Amino acid sequence: MAGYALIGKGEPVFANFSRMLSEGIQPNFITFVVLLNACTVSGLLNKSQTYFQAISKDFGIIPLLEHWTCMVNLLGCLGESINVENMVDKLSVIPDMVLWCSVLGACKNWGSLRFAEQVFENIGIN
Structure with missing residues (x-):
């Protein structure tokens, strides 16, 4: 996922995140750094705000x-x-x-x- 974000390809990052969740894999704080970076390279403000709020609200991770x-x-x-x-x-x-x-x-x-x-x-x- 991080590789996709580094080369400016957000969609594969988001697709892999969805797949992780559907397979029962819990994200960690690094997962959200990658997601937020993917939002940055893709210019996706609303999506980034959704992920940022989900960090603590849905996954119990304190934003770092x-x-x-x-x-x-x-x-x-x-x-x-x-x-x-x-x-x-x-x-x-x-x-x-x-x-x-x-x-x-x-x-x-x-x-x-x-x-x-x-x-x-x-x-x-x-």
């Missing part, structure tokens, strides 16, 4: 930093600046530099100096 970073990447790629800001406000994990760099990359794409300044304050760069 990797899951949050995938969502921020996708939202940033789609130009969803308000949603990135909202997601950062809702983080249930301690962000790392990878997540902050994803947010800053998105800020650069949108030209959002205000939010970039807030990010710099959060990571202690003045």
Whole structure:
């Protein structure tokens, strides 16, 4: 599944995930990282939100930093600046530099100096 996501082919990832579930194979946190990455390369916001919610709601897995970073990447790629800001406000994990760099990359794409300044304050760069 990860190989398909890496080469930008989301549909085989989603098909294999469905097959996993139908065969009674339980996903783990890595499965959801792969699914969210596949959504990112495919530009599928609604599908990614469904998977993100299912992580804890349907499978009892606590979303990890990797899951949050995938969502921020996708939202940033789609130009969803308000949603990135909202997601950062809702983080249930301690962000790392990878997540902050994803947010800053998105800020650069949108030209959002205000939010970039807030990010710099959060990571202690003045």
